[in-house]
Amino acid sequence: MAIGHPLDRAAVNDWNPLTSLFVKVCGLRTERDVDTAVEAGADAIGFVFAESPRQVDADTARRLVRRVPEHVLTVAVFRNQSLGEVRALSSAAGVGAVQLHGSEGRDYYDILRQDDVVLIRGAAFREPIPQYGDMGEDMLLLDAPTPGAGVPWNWAQFGSSTDKWLLAGGLTPDNVGEAIAATKPFGVDVSSGVEVSRGVKDPALITSFIKAARAQV
Numbered sequence: 001m002a003i004g005h006p007l008d009r010a011a012v013n014d015w016n017p018l019t020s021l022f023v024k025v026c027g028l029r030t031e032r033d034v035d036t037a038v039e040a041g042a043d044a045i046g047f048v049f050a051e052s053p054r055q056v057d058a059d060t061a062r063r064l065v066r067r068v069p070e071h072v073l074t075v076a077v078f079r080n081q082s083l084g085e086v087r088a089l090s091s092a093a094g095v096g097a098v099q100l101h102g103s104e105g106r107d108y109y110d111i112l113r114q115d116d117v118v119l120i121r122g123a124a125f126r127e128p129i130p131q132y133g134d135m136g137e138d139m140l141l142l143d144a145p146t147p148g149a150g151v152p153w154n155w156a157q158f159g160s161s162t163d164k165w166l167l168a169g170g171l172t173p174d175n176v177g178e179a180i181a182a183t184k185p186f187g188v189d190v191s192s193g194v195e196v197s198r199g200v201k202d203p204a205l206i207t208s209f210i211k212a213a214r215a216q217v
């Protein structure tokens with residue numbers, strides 16, 4: 001994505017993963033970590049509104065979102081919250097994308113689509129294997145059963161797919177290269193693997209993760 005162009009739904013649809021892997025860093029809570037992720041070349045930055053040690057309130061998210069250039073997608077992450085809460089918080093924060101990580105139904109996606117945000121569906125990898133597009137999402141994120149726990153799943157089981165899917169769950173600067181080589185995802189997402197303790201990011205790990213992921217493409 002050329003600097004200065006907004007990363008909106010059209011840009012996501014036109015994205016060519018063969019030339020650029022989509023890299024998301026999630027659970028950011030401080031200016032330092034947001035600036036580090038942007039400078040290191042993240043394509044998306046996530047703010048967690050779900051119950052989590054990484055949870056932020058709308059004011060904090062809004063302040064952080066304002067620092068992010070428009071070529072980087074800002075993502076609000078929810079899990080089993082009401083549609084009213086999802087819409088109110090994502091609109092107050094001013095994000096460009098919503099990630100639903102629970103058992104939200106198709107009605108959430110249909111209504112949020114009208115808010116003109118990029119829609120990311122977070123789903124655990126299990127049988128039946130979640131299929132890209134089943135909820136009308138723009139990207140499918142395949143994760144471990146407990147999101148944000150830093151526990152890897154058996155990525156190789158998934159094989160690979162040309163769909164717009166993000167690999168997540170227990171990724172680190174040390175294993176992301178191997179995980180990309182095994183699954184050839186559209187993109188990757190990380191939270192715990194760039195932290196020194198739960199909820200506390202390490203700028204050096206953020207930078208190493210993005211560098212290691214980009215080295216594969």
Ligand SMILES: O=C(O)c1ccccc1N[C@@H]1O[C@H](COP(=O)(O)O)[C@@H](O)[C@H]1O
Pocket residue numbers: 026027046048050051052053054077078079101141143147148149150151168169170171189190191192193
């Ligand atoms: O990070 C959280 O606490 C969280 C809470 C609720 C829903 C999603 C959450 N995070 C997402 O979890 C994955 C993987 O995280 P990890 O790298 O294994 O720690 C990531 O996609 C986050 O978006």
